[in-house]
Amino acid sequence: MPRVGLDLSKIIQAAAKIVDEQGVEAITLAAIARDLSVKPPSLFNHVQGLSQIKRELSLIGVKMLYDTMQPASDGKLGDEAIFALANAYLQFTRDHPGLYEFTIALPHPKDEEIEKEGNKIIALITEALRNYQLSEENAIHAVRGLRSILHGFSSLEQKGGFGMPLRKEESLNLVIKAFLTGLDQIK
Amino acid sequence: MPRVGLDLSKIIQAAAKIVDEQGVEAITLAAIARDLSVKPPSLFNHVQGLSQIKRELSLIGVKMLYDTMQPASDGKLGDEAIFALANAYLQFTRDHPGLYEFTIALPHPKDEEIEKEGNKIIALITEALRNYQLSEENAIHAVRGLRSILHGFSSLEQKGGFGMPLRKEESLNLVIKAFLTGLDQIK
DNA sequence: TCACTATAACTAATGGTATTAGTTTATGCA
DNA sequence: TGCATAAACTAATACCATTAGTTATAGTGA
Numbered sequence: 481m482p483r484v485g486l487d488l489s490k491i492i493q494a495a496a497k498i499v500d501e502q503g504v505e506a507i508t509l510a511a512i513a514r515d516l517s518v519k520p521p522s523l524f525n526h527v528q529g530l531s532q533i534k535r536e537l538s539l540i541g542v543k544m545l546y547d548t549m550q551p552a553s554d555g556k557l558g559d560e561a562i563f564a565l566a567n568a569y570l571q572f573t574r575d576h577p578g579l580y581e582f583t584i585a586l587p588h589p590k591d592e593e594i595e596k597e598g599n600k601i602i603a604l605i606t607e608a609l610r611n612y613q614l615s616e617e618n619a620i621h622a623v624r625g626l627r628s629i630l631h632g633f634s635s636l637e638q639k640g641g642f643g644m645p646l647r648k649e650e651s652l653n654l655v656i657k658a659f660l661t662g663l664d665q666i667k
Numbered sequence: 668m669p670r671v672g673l674d675l676s677k678i679i680q681a682a683a684k685i686v687d688e689q690g691v692e693a694i695t696l697a698a699i700a701r702d703l704s705v706k707p708p709s710l711f712n713h714v715q716g717l718s719q720i721k722r723e724l725s726l727i728g729v730k731m732l733y734d735t736m737q738p739a740s741d742g743k744l745g746d747e748a749i750f751a752l753a754n755a756y757l758q759f760t761r762d763h764p765g766l767y768e769f770t771i772a773l774p775h776p777k778d779e780e781i782e783k784e785g786n787k788i789i790a791l792i793t794e795a796l797r798n799y800q801l802s803e804e805n806a807i808h809a810v811r812g813l814r815s816i817l818h819g820f821s822s823l824e825q826k827g828g829f830g831m832p833l834r835k836e837e838s839l840n841l842v843i844k845a846f847l848t849g850l851d852q853i854k
Numbered sequence: 855t856c857a858c859t860a861t862a863a864c865t866a867a868t869g870g871t872a873t874t875a876g877t878t879t880a881t882g883c884a
Numbered sequence: 885t886g887c888a889t890a891a892a893c894t895a896a897t898a899c900c901a902t903t904a905g906t907t908a909t910a911g912t913g914a
Contacts, residue, residue: 483880483891509872520872522892530872589827618841620833624820625842627828632819633811640776641814646807654805655812658849665848666841670862670909696901707901709863717901 484518488526491516492536499537499578504585507534507578534587535594541576541583542597548572549601553608559660561608566630566656570649573634580638584631602627612663622663629655671705675713678703679723686724686765691772694721694765721774722781728763728770729784735759736788740795746847748795753817753843757836760821767825771818789814799850809850816842 494515499507509530513520527533552568553561573580586594605623614622633652635641642648681702686694696717700707714720739755740748760767773781792810801809820839822828829835 486891508870510870519893521874521894524873525891584822584826584828586826586828595830617833620831621838621841622845624823624829624835624838625816625845628819628823628839628842629812629815630819631823631828632815632817635771635822636811636815636818639771639773641771641818642811643782644807646804648811651808651811652815654808654853655815655846658809658812658853659842659846660849661852662845662848662850666845673862695899697899706864708865708903711902712862 484516484522486516486518486522486526488536491523491527491533492540495533495537496540496576496579499582500576501578504578504581507537509533531587534582535591537579537582538585538587538591539594539597541579542594542601544576544579545569545572545583546597546600546604549604553604557608558611562605562626562656562660563653565605565608566652567649569630570634570637570652573638577638580634584635612660614663618666625659625663626656629659671703671709673703673705673709673713675723678710678714678720679727682720682724683727683763683766686769687763688765691765691768694724696720718774721769722778724766724769725772725774725778726781726784728766729781729788731763731766732756732759732770733784733787733791736791740791744795745798749813749843749847750840752792752795753839754836756817757821757824757839760825764825767821771822799847801850805853812846812850813843816846 491512494512495507498511498515502511507530509520509523512533513523548571549565549568552564556564583598602623605626606619609619609622609626612619612622629652633655637648642651678699681699682694685698685702689698694717696707696710699720700710735758736752736755739751743751770785789810792813793806796806796809796813799806799809816839820842824835829838
């Protein structure tokens with residue numbers, strides 16, 4: 481019985497690799513155990529079960545997304561900050577499609593730790609929109625709008641929803657450009 | 668052995684009810700069979716397996732979404748048509764959250780029948796955008812943008828992504844309003 | 855009306871999954 | 885060096901999808 485030296489972190493790393501390379505459907509305790517050269521029950525020494533693993537994937541997903549977006553917008557303001565955030569967001573969804581899905585498909589709607597991390601992302605977007613002089617209420621609408629654009633575009637791209645070969649980054653830039661331009665006039 | 672009179676349609680209806688009421692995770696042959704008071708193997712007399720059922724859910728999902736959107740925009744043009752489409756889209760995702768997920772999570776990327784139905788939805792949006800005088804290329808970008816907004820907003824709402832109590836329809840209207848206003852200036 | 859055929863729905867069996875209980879043994883610490 | 889903790893295991897249970905083979909119903913033709 482050679483001890484492999486498992487721990488929660490190694491299990492989550494293996495799980496993250498599987499979802500990013502093979503899709504969220506492929507995440508099973510059996511697959512993780514295989515990847516770690518261990519039998520499935522061994523995982524229970526370090527983890528409550530599959531649902532905890534999914535929860536941890538959501539958590540590191542949100543954290544990694546924030547860590548990707550934060551440096552991108554740092555020091556920038558207005559349009560420049562928004563486009564930087566958008567590019568970072570899109571890049572993350574391309575680099576980590578599986579993990580990204582877990583950032584959206586929340587386990588229990590009320591997981592405070594995940595919610596806290598998610599709020600950091602929202603704060604980042606809110607901050608980038610600061611110099612648009614929006615009312616408090618419109619700022620909330622605008623953040624929701626930007627999140628909808630970012631998630632919708634990324635999700636549709638992931639699922640192969642865009643048939644045309646036309647450059648997709650160009651599409652995202654145009655939506656955001658139009659949205660921001662229109663935002664300026666609504667106030 | 669009383670014959671229940673199963674057929675493909677009844678099976679798909681039962682499956683649709685399950686995904687809309689209990690979520691896409693809940694769709695299993697066992698659950699469908701229970702709902703129809705039948706043993707799981709009986710389903711194989713009418714269906715290839717679970718993957719075909721999922722494929723059929725995608726197909727009727729796309730068809731139903733089109734049938735919801737088409738009458739909404741019929742006879743309208745410009746902003747009015749776009750907002751009508753958006754409201755119909757949002758309503759569909761609320762009435763049929765499970766079916767809606769299947770319209771996005773396509774089975775094999777290349778299912779011609781589903782793709783054909785999907786193209787009818789895209790044509791509807793394209794038509795509604797007609798009088799914005801967009802170049803052919805920008806029209807494609809704009810359709811992608813609108814789809815991103817609609818899907819992103821609906822998906823985030825479904826997943827409980829919007830915490831605030833602030834009226835959500837208002838948010839969607841503002842994003843679209845801003846997007847359309849900006850679109851007018853880009854050309 | 856009756857037999858016959860096609861097939862709907864079944865039971866039994868296989869192999870995959872998560873999870874729990876109970877066992878063995880490696881490893882770190884006294 | 886010995887011992888206690890716990891890591892990894894085997895065995896077992898319960899669920900799932902799917903296939904093979906069985907039973908018997910319902911519609912057809914005589």
